[in-house]
Structures are given as structure tokens and as C-alpha cells.
Amino acid sequence: MASMDVSLKEMMAIDGAVGAVVVDYNSGMALGSLGGSKDLDLQIAAAGNTEVVKAKLRTMESLGLKDTIEDILITLNTQYHIIRPLTGRSGKGLFLYLALDRARGNLALARHNMRIIEEKLEV
Template identity: 30%
Template sequence: MPGIDECLDEVMALPGARGAAVVEWISGLALGAVGASPNDDHEVTAAETAEIARLASEYAAFAHDPASPAAPFSPYADFADDAPLPPGADGDTVRIGTPVEDIIVTTRTGHHLLHFVDTPFDSGVFLHLWLDRADGNLALARLRLRDLAERLALR
């Protein structure tokens, strides 16, 4: 299982990767960062992307608890690893407790891909990849980030 540094090195091997970070989205702290940053400051970028992650996770339109359609997801809720899947879901479906799978923000020159990582502790972490629009492959990046997130060792 790769740690944060190894994970970020693998992310930067993707075609078009300009910068990457592992961010704790409730506090906005970067647990690790590599490459360039859109505003030349990895800590500010981490805080800004964490704000986007929090917003998406807290709005019921994007992330509600399927077991209780009226109740929005709370990023502070404690969900067990063996939580039941919603009705009609299969093993490939994101389990209850994961607010959003990916957030993609496209700019004129690049893509920002935020992929949420399930963690064994009471916190939320995501991988942030800044991808060059001309050289990057967004579909490949999504697949690789999902694979890395499953193998990432955050213990």
C-alpha cells in the first residue's frame, strides 16, 4: 500500500499532471503536495479546494443519505465500514457515508479533479489533481485516482 508521498508520485506520472495533493477536507490542510500549484501556494490551494469539497458534500442535491432521503449527508457523521448499501445498490456503488465520489472543475487551461478517499478515522480526505487540459486525459486520471485512493495507506 503506497503512502502519501508514493501516491502523489504515481499521480504525477499521469500525462498532463501539473500538481497534486492529498487534502484533509474538513480542516483544509494539505497532508502532502507535489508539483505546481495554480496559485503558487499549495496550502492556499488545499484550503480553497477543501471549501469546494465541503460545499458539495453538505448540499443534499449532491450528497444525501439514501436511507433517509430528507436528511442531507453530514461530513461529521460516524459511519461503520460495514454500513449497508442503499436499496438497489451493488458492490461497485459508493457506500453510505461517502459524500461525493469525484468533483471535476474545468477551466480554460486545465481540469481540477478531486477524488474522495474513504479513511478509517473520523476525517475526510481527497486527492486533488491539477491536470493540463491540452495534455491530460481526464477519463484516465479518474480511473487512476480511484485505484490509488483504494490503495492509499492513511493509517
């Protein structure tokens, strides 16, 4: 099992990582973050992506889908934003968020690493 700090460091070790956050989507608050830049305020990203997760959960409920979200991908011209809700009991209501530079990152590998990081994270 890995702590939040270790998990954030592992996320930032992914090639092309720009910023990493563990977010409580009930409140929209970042519980921990690493990285970011003047163009990527991780507190604002945490709050904004909370709305994305809530909207998707509401839509799934409206459609009667009895499934879970593995991850949500937002593709920008220069970045990928990966949102991965935690599925373990201790992580209920939390998600991992990673901003990845498209020119330096490998999306498939980043998604694979995020799954492994999520499995090890103990909140």
C-alpha cells in the first residue's frame, strides 16, 4: 500500500506529467497535489473536474447504467487530462487527476500506470 504522497510522486514520474492531484469530489477540494504551472492551477483543476465527475455520475444514473467509471479522458491540443475515480472502500468519493503533456507523454502507458497507482493507494 502506498501513501498519498508516494502516489502523487509516482504520478509525476509518468513521462510528460505536468500536474497530479488527489481530489475529494464531494467537496471539490484537493487533498494533495504535486506539480502544476502558471498555466495549470491544480486547485482550480480539482474543483472544475469535480463537476465533470459529478455530471458523468448523474448521467449514468439517469440512464440506469449499473457500471463504474474506469477513467475519464479530456483531450486538449497540447495536453491529456486523465480523471480516475478510486474504487476501493477507502477511496470512495475520491479521484486521481493527471495532466499530461501530449508531446512528451504516452497516453496508454499513463492510463496503465494510473490503474496501478490507484490499486496501491491507501487513503
